Amino acid sequence: MEVKLWNDKREREMFDNFAELYAIIKATERLEKAYVRDIISPQEYELECQKLIAHFKTLASTLKDTVPSIERFADTYKMECPAALNRLVVSGVPATVEHRATAAASASTSAAAVAECVQNFITSMDSLKLNMVAVDQVHPLLSDLYASLNKLTILPPDFEGKTKMKEWIARLSKMGAADELTEQQARQLHFDLESSYNSFMAALPNAGT
Numbered sequence: 713m714e715v716k717l718w719n720d721k722r723e724r725e726m727f728d729n730f731a732e733l734y735a736i737i738k739a740t741e742r743l744e745k746a747y748v749r750d751i752i753s754p755q756e757y758e759l760e761c762q763k764l765i766a767h768f769k770t771l772a773s774t775l776k777d778t779v780p781s782i783e784r785f786a787d788t789y790k791m792e793c794p795a796a797l798n799r800l801v802v803s804g805v806p807a808t809v810e811h812r813a814t815a816a817a818s819a820s821t822s823a824a825a826v827a828e829c830v831q832n833f834i835t836s837m838d839s840l841k842l843n844m845v846a847v848d849q850v851h852p853l854l855s856d857l858y859a860s861l862n863k864l865t866i867l868p869p870d871f872e873g874k875t876k877m878k879e880w881i882a883r884l885s886k887m888g889a890a891d892e893l894t895e896q897q898a899r900q901l902h903f904d905l906e907s908s909y910n911s912f913m914a915a916l917p918n919a920g921t
Contacts (some may be wrong), residue, residue, distance in 0.1 A: 740796035761806035873908030
């Protein structure tokens with residue numbers, strides 16, 4: 713005896729769409745696993761994933777009244793597809809696109825941190841040249857420089873600039889705000905700043921290329 717799942721053309725179309733949605737979710741899950749296991753190249757993965765995401769968005773829009781929750785749909789039909797749901801519902805872009813965006817954001821953040829360090833180095837050295845040698849003038853500049861150096865993850869913990877700035881900040885903290893560096897101290901600090909700046913520039917990736 714044949715069992716009919718639908719009573720009219722509208723219901724038949726709805727079930728056809730359900731079947732298509734089910735197939736897209738299953739296909740995406742398999743694609744995600746293939747990419748993670750390095751069975752498929754990133755280029756092939758991205759092309760196929762973009763197609764599935766486009767089909768999914770179109771179908772999800774069509775079914776928004778009958779399937780308000782894709783997660784509930786997957787649960788109803790006992791679909792164990794966490795990677796597909798993350799890709800289709802949460803992310804909405806291929807993993808390769810996400811990785812490129814993350815890398816670009818990281819590079820942008822690093823570039824900003826490098827620029828901040830350079831600015832703080834130059835400001836500190838210029839201030840000494842202008843004979844700004846009072847503790848309450850020098851201490852904030854060195855503190856800003858030390859903080860900016862610590863933001864840059866490409867520098868090792870024992871980086872020369874960090875060590876020297878930490879020592880100078882500790883030395884200044886023991887002095888009064890109105891105290892001034894002697895000519896010898898100011899000269900030594902400027903030398904340490906210049907030496908640290910040169911080491912900093914040398915430590916940057918592709919420095920000098």
